[in-house]
Amino acid sequence: MPLPLPLPKPIREIGRxxxxxxxxxxxxxxxxxxxxxxxxxxxxxxxxxxxxILPPIGFLMLVAWEQLRPGILPVWAGLPxxxxxxxxxxxxxGSAILLWSIAVILLDFVETRFPWRGFALNWLFASAVITAYxxxxxxxxxxGGVGVPLAILPQLGISLLLYPLxxxxxxxxxxxxLMPVRxx
Amino acid sequence: xxxxxxxxxxxxxxxxxxTFLNYSLAVAGAAAGGALLLVVASDATAFSGLRGAAxxxxxxxxxxxxxxxxxxxGLLLTxxxxxxxxxxxAQLEREVAQARVRLVEAEALHEENRELRALLKLSQSDPKxxxxxxxxxxxxxxxxxxxTLGVGSLQGVAPGMxxxxxxxxxxxxxxxxxxSARVLLITDSQSIIPVRxxxxxxxxxxxxxxxxxxxxxxxxxxxxxxxxGDAFVTSGSGGLFRPGIPFAVVARPTRxxxxxxxxxxxxxxxxxxxxxxxxxxxxxxxxxxxxxxx
Numbered sequence: 379m380p381l382p383l384p385l386p387k388p389i390r391e392i393g394r395x396x397x398x399x400x401x402x403x404x405x406x407x408x409x410x411x412x413x414x415x416x417x418x419x420x421x422x423x424x425x426x427x428x429x430x431i432l433p434p435i436g437f438l439m440l441v442a443w444e445q446l447r448p449g450i451l452p453v454w455a456g457l458p459x460x461x462x463x464x465x466x467x468x469x470x471x472g473s474a475i476l477l478w479s480i481a482v483i484l485l486d487f488v489e490t491r492f493p494w495r496g497f498a499l500n501w502l503f504a505s506a507v508i509t510a511y512x513x514x515x516x517x518x519x520x521x522g523g524v525g526v527p528l529a530i531l532p533q534l535g536i537s538l539l540l541y542p543l544x545x546x547x548x549x550x551x552x553x554x555x556l557m558p559v560r561x562x
Numbered sequence: 563x564x565x566x567x568x569x570x571x572x573x574x575x576x577x578x579x580x581t582f583l584n585y586s587l588a589v590a591g592a593a594a595g596g597a598l599l600l601v602v603a604s605d606a607t608a609f610s611g612l613r614g615a616a617x618x619x620x621x622x623x624x625x626x627x628x629x630x631x632x633x634x635x636g637l638l639l640t641x642x643x644x645x646x647x648x649x650x651x652a653q654l655e656r657e658v659a660q661a662r663v664r665l666v667e668a669e670a671l672h673e674e675n676r677e678l679r680a681l682l683k684l685s686q687s688d689p690k691x692x693x694x695x696x697x698x699x700x701x702x703x704x705x706x707x708x709x710t711l712g713v714g715s716l717q718g719v720a721p722g723m724x725x726x727x728x729x730x731x732x733x734x735x736x737x738x739x740x741x742s743a744r745v746l747l748i749t750d751s752q753s754i755i756p757v758r759x760x761x762x763x764x765x766x767x768x769x770x771x772x773x774x775x776x777x778x779x780x781x782x783x784x785x786x787x788x789x790x791g792d793a794f795v796t797s798g799s800g801g802l803f804r805p806g807i808p809f810a811v812v813a814r815p816t817r818x819x820x821x822x823x824x825x826x827x828x829x830x831x832x833x834x835x836x837x838x839x840x841x842x843x844x845x846x847x848x849x850x851x852x853x854x855x856x
Contacts, residue, residue: 422620422699424627426709426828429749429774432702453584457591465616468701468708471609472598479592483585516705518599520751520772529772530705 614739
């Protein structure tokens with residue numbers, strides 16, 4: 379039985395023709411940047427917190443992309459992405475530029491040094507990077523270093539537990555990124 | 563995943579230079595971040611225009627989220643209220659009866675206050691609010707405590723203005739964009755607010771804690787007179803905040819003050835009000851200038 383309304387052509391053809399199709403180069407390049415930037419916008423989410431509880435979503439996504447697809451973000455990606463994060467995060471401007479740049483260089487080093495990693499090792503490396511990031515960001519945010527490091531412990535726990543979930547989400551976006559949409 | 567070997571691109575000089583340039587840029591980026599941090603450390607208001615513009619761009623999305631937040635919280639509260647309905651209704655009725663008595667007393671006091679002020683020829687100047695708006699976001703993943711407000715310089719908001727909710731003081735405006743503003747919440751560690759105990763006027767300074775409480779530091783040394791449950795309001799000294807805005811309730815006394823819980827939970831408030839700065843609100847025009855200034 380035919381549908382009462384003809385669906386648009388791209389929708390009708392989903393799953394029908396996968397041969398002779400190629401991913402869109404625009405999507406393939408832009409999606410990692412956009413996903414990390416969307417994560418950086420988390421301070422605009424409808425959560426008004428009186429204590430730091432929300433994990434640094436943008437940073438978690440950056441780490442996940444670096445681990446899933448090493449080299450898909452250039453090694454200098456910490457500069458533009460960190461700048462964008464600084465505009466919204468409430469940290470002093472420059473803190474994410476510095477820490478994200480160092481994190482990308484570090485993850486690149488880990489990639490060349492320990493190329494064969496499983497889930498557990500990835501999580502371990504990511505946990506180390508996230509822990510260092512949260513404590514350093516806290517130190518940079520409190521001028522004079524008069525912070526209460528204990529205040530970020532709940533946030534740290536949530537971040538470490540959430541990381542595998544973020545990595546799955548990034549893997550989903552990676553599939554979306556490489557969806558064959560364009561006629562080759 | 564198999565090693566990609568992107569660091570050693572082969573014999574092509576061009577590819578080798580490209581790789582080298584990438585790493586140089588990465589290190590330069592980190593250095594630039596450090597330099598920016600130094601600039602910001604010397605001048606905290608640097609780049610506030612850039613941030614304001616960025617927040618203006620994202621503000622419409624935040625407005626949508628803020629509406630959803632208010633609705634979902636209302637729904638959850640309604641659902642939760644069903645489970646404790648009977649006992650709560652009885653308790654609330656008792657409290658309403660008490661509150662009615664208090665209200666009459668307060669009205670009498672208000673009237674007396676007005677007469678006394680008239681005797682002293684002080685003008686009753688409740689500041690006219692500048693704007694009311696929603697909090698559309700907060701720095702929930704940073705240890706600094708900022709919130710974003712959905713009004714800006716177009717609505718007359720300027721840095722330094724107090725932001726209050728019906729429950730109490732929320733913070734003060736720090737940076738202003740055209741249609742959004744950043745609010746320094748009272749729980750930020752850089753926020754220092756002069757307060758006094760509502761019952762007897764014991765003065766203290768309230769410093770924010772990153773974990774969502776405020777620390778009260780008493781001005782006078784000696785035996786700590788604070789007890790859990792003491793209510794504090796702003797004292798109005800130093801300008802900026804008008805006296806008598808509800809502020810916090812002592813949670814537990816410490817050696818030289820107390821840890822207090824702010825009365826206004828920014829997460830639970832739907833709309834907040836931006837008030838003019840207190841020193842501009844006309845107090846100094848009705849009072850004689852303090853003697854012995856310079």
